[in-house]
Amino acid sequence: MNELTITQLQDNIWNFTEHAPGTAVDAYLVIGSQRAVMIDALQEVTGLYAKARELTDLPLDLILTHGHFDHAGASTQEFADAGCKIYMAMADYPVLTGYSGRSFPKDIFTDLADGQTFDLGGRVLETIMVPGHTPGSALLLDRAAGVACSGDSFGSGPIWLQLPDSLSLSKYQENLERAIAKLKELPELLLLTGHRNQSPEPLHMDYLCDLLAAVRGVRDGSLSGETKEMEMHGISFPFAIVSHGKMLGLFYSPEKIEG
Numbered sequence: 001m002n003e004l005t006i007t008q009l010q011d012n013i014w015n016f017t018e019h020a021p022g023t024a025v026d027a028y029l030v031i032g033s034q035r036a037v038m039i040d041a042l043q044e045v046t047g048l049y050a051k052a053r054e055l056t057d058l059p060l061d062l063i064l065t066h067g068h069f070d071h072a073g074a075s076t077q078e079f080a081d082a083g084c085k086i087y088m089a090m091a092d093y094p095v096l097t098g099y100s101g102r103s104f105p106k107d108i109f110t111d112l113a114d115g116q117t118f119d120l121g122g123r124v125l126e127t128i129m130v131p132g133h134t135p136g137s138a139l140l141l142d143r144a145a146g147v148a149c150s151g152d153s154f155g156s157g158p159i160w161l162q163l164p165d166s167l168s169l170s171k172y173q174e175n176l177e178r179a180i181a182k183l184k185e186l187p188e189l190l191l192l193t194g195h196r197n198q199s200p201e202p203l204h205m206d207y208l209c210d211l212l213a214a215v216r217g218v219r220d221g222s223l224s225g226e227t228k229e230m231e232m233h234g235i236s237f238p239f240a241i242v243s244h245g246k247m248l249g250l251f252y253s254p255e256k257i258e259g
Contacts, residue, residue: 004045006055009192012123013147014055017196018042018073024197025070028149029055030142032120037061039140039149040071040194041079048075049082061085063112063125065151066134067092069102071194080108087112089129089136095165112138130154130179132172134165141183148183149192154211157199158249162230162239168256173215180208203246210245218242218252227254 003019012031017024020043027040029052036056041048041064052060062079064072067088079086088096089112096102114129118140125140130153139150152159154176161172183189183205191203199207217223225240241249 001046002044004042004048004051006051010145010147013145013192015192015196016042016048016051018045020044020070023195026192026194026196027071028192030120030123030125030140030149031056031058032123034121035059035061035118036120037063037118037125037140038079039063040065040151041073041076043070043073046074046078048073049078049084061087061118063118063138063140064088064092064109065139065149065153065194066137067094067096067102068134068152069096071151072096072102072104076102076104077108080104085110087116089113089138091131092134092136095134095136098165112136114138128179128182130175132161132167132175133159133163135167139179143186146186146188147190147192151194153179154191154193154203154208155198155247155250156193156195157203157246158241158251159211159247160251162237162251162253162256163232164235164237166253166256168259169215169219169252170258173212173219176208176212176215180205180212183208199246199248201246207246210247211250214242214244214247214250217244218250219257223250225252 014029016027116127118125137153141148223242
C-alpha cells in the first residue's frame with residue numbers, strides 16, 4: 001500500500017498526498033461551517049473516507065476533477081457506500097472505465113457542470129470546466145480565499161495533453177482562455193494541483209500565462225518538440241514536449257494540434 005500523508009495547508013483545507021510510484025498524487029478536503037467536500041480520491045490508497053471523517057463529521061461529498069485512475073481511485077467506492085454524493089463530469093465516465101481500468105457503476109455519479117456551486121457554509125466552491133487533459137476536466141475555485149483545486153486541468157508544472165482521451169491543443173486553448181478570463185481578477189490565485197511535487201514552487205496566475213503561451217507557441221510553430229512514442233495500458237501513441245517559463249513540460253500529440 002502506498003504511503004499517505006495528510007497536511008493542513010490553510011484553515012479548513014487539508015492536503016492528502018499518496019506517495020505513488022512515479023509521482024505523488026494529491027487530493028484535498030475542504031471544510032465549511034455546514035458541509036465539507038473531498039476533491040479527488042487518490043489512486044490505490046484505501047480508507048480515505050475514514051481519514052476524512054477523522055477531520056470532520058459534517059455532511060460530506062466527493063468531487064472528482066476528472067476520471068483518470070490516479071484521481072478517481074480505489075477509495076471512490078468507499079464514499080459511495082457511505083452515502084456521499086459523488087460528482088464527476090459524465091464526459092469522463094468513458095475515461096474512468098476505459099483504458100485506465102476502473103469499473104464503477106454509472107449511477108453512483110452526479111454530473112458536474114460549469115458554473116455549478118457548492119455552498120459549504122462560509123465558503124463557496126465554484127466549478128470551472130477546463131476540457132483538455134480529459135473531456136471533463138474541472139477545477140473548484142474558492143474565489144474569496146483565492147484558491148483553486150485544479151486537479152490536472154492546468155497540469156502541475158508539466159501537463160499531459162497527449163493522451164488518447166485528451167482534446168486537441170486548439171480546443172484546449174479555447175477552454176484555457178475561457179478559464180483564465182474567469183480567474184484573471186485573482187492575480188495571487190494559488191493553484192492546489194493534482195501533483196504538487198512536480199513543481200519546485202507554488203503555482204499562480206503567471207504559470208497559467210506561461211501555459212497559454214506554450215500552447216499558442218506550438219500552434220503557431222514557434223515552439224516544437226521532437227516526436228517520441230509513449231505506451232500506457234497497452235496503448236502506444238506519439239507525443240512531443242516543449243517548455244516555456246514555469247510551464248516545465250507541455251506534452252502534446254503532434255497529430256492533435258488543430259481540430
